[in-house]
Amino acid sequence: MRATVLNCSLKSSDQPSNTQQLTEVVLEAMRDDGVEITVFRIADMSVPPGVETDLGEGDEWPQIHESLLKSEILVIATPTWLGHPSSLAHRVLERMDAMISETDSADRPVAYNRTAGVVVTGNEDGAHHVISEINGALVDIGYTIGPQSWTYWNRGPGPGPSYSETTEGHDWSHSTGRAMAQNLVGVARALQAKPLAPPPS
Amino acid sequence: MRATVLNCSLKSSDQPSNTQQLTEVVLEAMRDDGVEITVFRIADMSVPPGVETDLGEGDEWPQIHESLLKSEILVIATPTWLGHPSSLAHRVLERMDAMISETDSADRPVAYNRTAGVVVTGNEDGAHHVISEINGALVDIGYTIGPQSWTYWNRGPGPGPSYSETTEGHDWSHSTGRAMAQNLVGVARALQAKPLAPPPS
Amino acid sequence: MRATVLNCSLKSSDQPSNTQQLTEVVLEAMRDDGVEITVFRIADMSVPPGVETDLGEGDEWPQIHESLLKSEILVIATPTWLGHPSSLAHRVLERMDAMISETDSADRPVAYNRTAGVVVTGNEDGAHHVISEINGALVDIGYTIGPQSWTYWNRGPGPGPSYSETTEGHDWSHSTGRAMAQNLVGVARALQAKPLAPPPS
Amino acid sequence: MRATVLNCSLKSSDQPSNTQQLTEVVLEAMRDDGVEITVFRIADMSVPPGVETDLGEGDEWPQIHESLLKSEILVIATPTWLGHPSSLAHRVLERMDAMISETDSADRPVAYNRTAGVVVTGNEDGAHHVISEINGALVDIGYTIGPQSWTYWNRGPGPGPSYSETTEGHDWSHSTGRAMAQNLVGVARALQAKPLAPPPS
Numbered sequence: 006m007r008a009t010v011l012n013c014s015l016k017s018s019d020q021p022s023n024t025q026q027l028t029e030v031v032l033e034a035m036r037d038d039g040v041e042i043t044v045f046r047i048a049d050m051s052v053p054p055g056v057e058t059d060l061g062e063g064d065e066w067p068q069i070h071e072s073l074l075k076s077e078i079l080v081i082a083t084p085t086w087l088g089h090p091s092s093l094a095h096r097v098l099e100r101m102d103a104m105i106s107e108t109d110s111a112d113r114p115v116a117y118n119r120t121a122g123v124v125v126t127g128n129e130d131g132a133h134h135v136i137s138e139i140n141g142a143l144v145d146i147g148y149t150i151g152p153q154s155w156t157y158w159n160r161g162p163g164p165g166p167s168y169s170e171t172t173e174g175h176d177w178s179h180s181t182g183r184a185m186a187q188n189l190v191g192v193a194r195a196l197q198a199k200p201l202a203p204p205p206s
Numbered sequence: 207m208r209a210t211v212l213n214c215s216l217k218s219s220d221q222p223s224n225t226q227q228l229t230e231v232v233l234e235a236m237r238d239d240g241v242e243i244t245v246f247r248i249a250d251m252s253v254p255p256g257v258e259t260d261l262g263e264g265d266e267w268p269q270i271h272e273s274l275l276k277s278e279i280l281v282i283a284t285p286t287w288l289g290h291p292s293s294l295a296h297r298v299l300e301r302m303d304a305m306i307s308e309t310d311s312a313d314r315p316v317a318y319n320r321t322a323g324v325v326v327t328g329n330e331d332g333a334h335h336v337i338s339e340i341n342g343a344l345v346d347i348g349y350t351i352g353p354q355s356w357t358y359w360n361r362g363p364g365p366g367p368s369y370s371e372t373t374e375g376h377d378w379s380h381s382t383g384r385a386m387a388q389n390l391v392g393v394a395r396a397l398q399a400k401p402l403a404p405p406p407s
Numbered sequence: 408m409r410a411t412v413l414n415c416s417l418k419s420s421d422q423p424s425n426t427q428q429l430t431e432v433v434l435e436a437m438r439d440d441g442v443e444i445t446v447f448r449i450a451d452m453s454v455p456p457g458v459e460t461d462l463g464e465g466d467e468w469p470q471i472h473e474s475l476l477k478s479e480i481l482v483i484a485t486p487t488w489l490g491h492p493s494s495l496a497h498r499v500l501e502r503m504d505a506m507i508s509e510t511d512s513a514d515r516p517v518a519y520n521r522t523a524g525v526v527v528t529g530n531e532d533g534a535h536h537v538i539s540e541i542n543g544a545l546v547d548i549g550y551t552i553g554p555q556s557w558t559y560w561n562r563g564p565g566p567g568p569s570y571s572e573t574t575e576g577h578d579w580s581h582s583t584g585r586a587m588a589q590n591l592v593g594v595a596r597a598l599q600a601k602p603l604a605p606p607p608s
Numbered sequence: 609m610r611a612t613v614l615n616c617s618l619k620s621s622d623q624p625s626n627t628q629q630l631t632e633v634v635l636e637a638m639r640d641d642g643v644e645i646t647v648f649r650i651a652d653m654s655v656p657p658g659v660e661t662d663l664g665e666g667d668e669w670p671q672i673h674e675s676l677l678k679s680e681i682l683v684i685a686t687p688t689w690l691g692h693p694s695s696l697a698h699r700v701l702e703r704m705d706a707m708i709s710e711t712d713s714a715d716r717p718v719a720y721n722r723t724a725g726v727v728v729t730g731n732e733d734g735a736h737h738v739i740s741e742i743n744g745a746l747v748d749i750g751y752t753i754g755p756q757s758w759t760y761w762n763r764g765p766g767p768g769p770s771y772s773e774t775t776e777g778h779d780w781s782h783s784t785g786r787a788m789a790q791n792l793v794g795v796a797r798a799l800q801a802k803p804l805a806p807p808p809s
Contacts, residue, residue: 015657015702054618054651054695086705087745088535092657092698099618099689117353130561133490134536137342141334142690144341144351149393152318152348152402158564159532163579177565184405192350195400201353201392204385216456216501255417255450255494287501288544289736293456296494300417303488331762334691335737343489359765360733364780378766519755535744543740546753551795552743554720554750554804586807593804594752601798603755606787 006193008035008078010044011069013094015084017048023126023168027158028082030179031124034186035078043072047093056102066100073101077119077193079148081139085127085159090135098142105146112203116147120192122154122185126168132157149201151192156182207394209236209279211245212270214295216285218249224327224369228359229283231380232325235387236279244273248294257303267301274302278320278394280349282340286328286360291336299343306347313404317348321393323355323386327369333358350402352393357383408595410437410480412446413471415496417486419450425528425570429560430484432581433526436588437480445474449495458504468502475503479521479595481550483541487529487561492537500544507548514605518549522594524556524587528570534559551603553594558584609796611638611681613647614672616697618687620651626729626771630761631685633782634727637789638681646675650696659705669703676704680722680796682751684742688730688762693738701745708749715806719750723795725757725788729771735760752804754795759785 010032014022025046032042050065059067073079083094107115121143125132136155144150158168158178168175211233215223226247233243251266260268274280284295308316322344326333337356345351359369359379369376412434416424427448434444452467461469475481485496509517523545527534538557546552560570560580570577613635617625628649635645653668662670676682686697710718724746728735739758747753761771761781771778 015659048657056618056689086659086702087748088539089698089701089741089745092695092702095692095695095698098692099695102689114353129535130532130559130563131535132564133342133346133531133533134539136345137338137490137536138692140341140345140351141338142692144337144353144355145334145690147353149353150341150345150351152315152345152350153405154345157532161532161563162534162560162576163583174564180406181565187406188402191400191402195396195402199392199396199399201389201396204354205381205388216458249456257417257488287458287504288547289740290497290500290540290544293494293497293501296491296497299491300488300494330736331733331760331764332736333765334732334734335740338691338737339491343491346489358733362733362764363735363761363777364784375765382766516755535748538747539740539744542743542747542753543736546739546743546755546757547736549755551755552747552753554717554747554752555807556747582808589808590804593802597798597802597804600802601794603791603794603798606756607783607790 006040006190007076008040008042008080009072009076010042010080010082011097012044012046013081013083013091013097014048015091015093018046021169024082024084024124026169027126027178027182028080028124030182031080031156031186034183035190038190040078040190045069047097052096052100054096054099056099058103074115078189079119079121080124082124083135085125085129085131085135088131088134090138094139101146114147118196118200119148120151120189120196121148122189125157127159128165128167130159130161132159149192149196151188154185154188156185207241207391208277209241209243209281210273210277211243211281211283212298213245213247214282214284214292214298215249216292216294219247222370225283225285225325228327228369228379228383229281229325231383232281232357232387235384236391239391241279241391246270248298253297253301255297255300257300259304275316279390280320280322281325283325284336286326286330286332286336289332289335291339295340302347315348319397319401320349321352321390321397322349323390326358328360329366329368331360331362333360350393350397352389355386355389357386408442408592409478410442410444410482411474411478412444412482412484413499414446414448415483415485415493415499416450417493417495420448423571426484426486426526429528429570429580429584430482430526432584433482433558433588436585437592440592442480442592447471449499454498454502456498456501458501460505476517480591481521481523482526484526485537487527487531487533487537490533490536492540496541503548516549520598520602521550522553522591522598523550524591527559529561530567530569532561532563534561551594551598553590556587556590558587609643609793610679611643611645611683612675612679613645613683613685614700615647615649616684616686616694616700617651618694618696621649624772627685627687627727630729630771630781630785631683631727633785634683634759634789637786638793641793643681643793648672650700655699655703657699657702659702661706677718681792682722682724683727685727686738688728688732688734688738691734691737693741697742704749717750721799721803722751723754723792723799724751725792728760730762731768731770733762733764735762752795752799754791757788757791759788
């Protein structure tokens with residue numbers, strides 16, 4: 006079983022990502038369950054705006070797209086800015102819009118029989134909404150969203166510390182993250198055991 | 207296999223519901239697939255505000271709650287007002303909040319291994335958001351949301367006709383509704399074949 | 408200058424409301440500025456579902472509607488459930504939908520030249536979204552929303568204490584609430600000094 | 609009086625923008641009212657991700673930031689993808705996050721006493737939500753949002769034509785756009801006549 010992780014931190018990998026740190030808890034639990042994981046740090050890559058799978062020279066989205074098609078599981082990890090997913094999280098969803106009309110050999114949208122979850126950090130309130138926004142797009146694209154397939158951390162009210170600056174509340178976020186990992190793997194296995202049929206024509 | 211439908215129209219059943227009319231397309235497809243269906247018209251019932259399963263004398267929520275626990279499938283059907291789900295849709299989600307901490311004999315949240323979808327009508331834009339809001343709550347409660355498990359109808363821009371006042375766009379909404387029905391049944395069967403385990407403690 | 412406050416707590420006034428407690432900070436600052444305030448506790452009243460101003464016998468909305476029309480300022484105060492405004496907050500917005508087509512003597516929608524703000528409490532993350540949802544509806548109805556005209560309190564991540572069970576973070580919420588009060592009064596005075604014209608026909 | 613327009617189309621200006629076409633109706637009405645307008649086409653510019661005003665060499669945000677500070681009015685214009693504002697709309701809001709802590713000579717957040725509106729096009733449902741998301745961020749940043757200060761166009765249900773491919777519904781979107789223009793100018797003048805004070809310390 007494979008998982009692709011899209012880390013949508015605004016910071017490139019020469020800087021530490023709070024979002025990555027929380028995501029690692031989820032990934033460790035999935036690795037323990039035998040899942041092979043590929044992480045993309047979107048801020049390191051050239052992913053231009055658009056709604057097609059390949060925008061031509063210099064576009065690094067096609068390699069992410071290929072990884073998505075090999076993975077039963079997707080994790081979108083994002084910070085919270087102004088209560089919203091990061092612009093890079095929106096960028097990857099926009100690029101995934103093309104997948105709505107891409108079909109597999111059985112004429113199913115390519116995201117069918119795959120599952121997804123969301124990890125959110127922030128120095129402000131907003132995680133529930135960030136999760137709903139991302140899941141809303143993923144359900145449109147064709148992913149299945151399992152129960153409580155998310156974890157988050159923030160410490161309000163108002164602007165507060167970042168995840169890595171305190172340990173307050175980490176226990177809850179980690180335990181929720183391990184449940185998320187188990188549900189991602191569980192839903193992926195259920196869909197493998199009994200795959201969804203192509204939509205009726 | 208059983209489905210519970212919560213029609214959250216603001217109108218009681220002495221008036222026709224546009225939302226019910228579109229929902230019937232989904233229900234017909236599920237019935238053809240052998241699903242037994244129970245519909246509650248929330249505006250006809252006494253469902254007081256609160257976040258507990260039984261608010262005492264006169265509260266008719268407990269019978270809906272019982273139906274939810276017997277059903278592998280849930281459909282929430284709602285009109286759009288000011289771009290939002292109806293207040294009755296929010297009311298039923300609020301009452302379902304108690305289900306987060308109710309567990310089955312295997313110590314799973316009671317909504318685990320159940321799936322849900324959304325039907326939306328409106329005389330205005332807003333359906334995508336209505337669907338995301340409802341799904342966000344349902345994922346928190348423990349439901350699994352299958353791919354494209356929704357249908358909607360509205361005809362913009364601006365205030366326009368109601369669903370029953372025109373046939374424009376009905377074909378798309380019906381065909382999407384039949385795909386929704388198939389995916390609800392498909393996800394429910396996958397979760398029956400390979401149920402999710404209780405969350406790790 | 409007058410303000411109407413709609414407290415959309417799920418609890419009726421025989422129980423203490425966390426939302427009311429935080430709202431009082433805003434109201435005290437407005438009273439100090441000479442604003443006369445009327446508070447409605449929605450859970451105490453009969454406000455049936457619908458999108459008309461008067462639903463007939465037993466409907467207590469008309470007295471709230473009358474208060475709205477006498478007030479330059481509106482405050483909607485709500486708890487957070489499942490990351491959303493309460494069902495009662497949605498109920499009052501739905502009833503206010505009728506105000507979109509009610510006009511004053513100068514043919515302006517009745518909410519023109521009035522301003523509004525939001526107070527949110529919760530034992531969970533969600534305030535930014537709750538504020539956006541409510542403001543989205545109020546802007547449609549015709550209210551003007553001033554800068555940072557909101558305050559909130561919650562203490563995450565995950566389910567935590569209620570506002571009245573701790574003093575953590577209260578300082579931020581109170582100071583933000585006093586700024587909200589000042590901005591509500593400031594915007595109301597600006598609109599009094601130079602009222603908006605009727606929309607072009 | 610000045611207005612800055614941020615066109616967040618995914619397409620650069622070598623391709624026609626549906627969003628720009630609808631926005632022109634609003635701009636024409638503002639020009640008739642004496643407003644001087646500057647339009648930025650974000651897809652033509654280098655606006656890297658981040659939450660600071662100047663990210664150094666090659667960052668073209670500072671010139672947009674300068675224009676925002678000279679303008680009493682801001683218009684954010686965006687297409688709808690997956691029911692959301694474009695990733696470029698999220699990008700500009702993220703960059704504006706820095707403005708929350710930038711203050712003018714009177715110690716007011718720099719966005720105070722400025723007003724903003726939103727123009728949305730799409731080949732799918734979603735405009736109300738796109739408007740709420742953008743307004744939510746702008747209110748946090750310190751803008752004042754006037755009544756019905758938006759217009760949109762889409763033609764559902766389901767994926768449909770683009771704005772420029774039909775004239776259906778254009779009248780409503782144009783008339784709403786002209787009301788938006790009048791309200792933007794009206795609110796800007798009210799805030800000029802009676803500016804908001806700095807927040808209480």
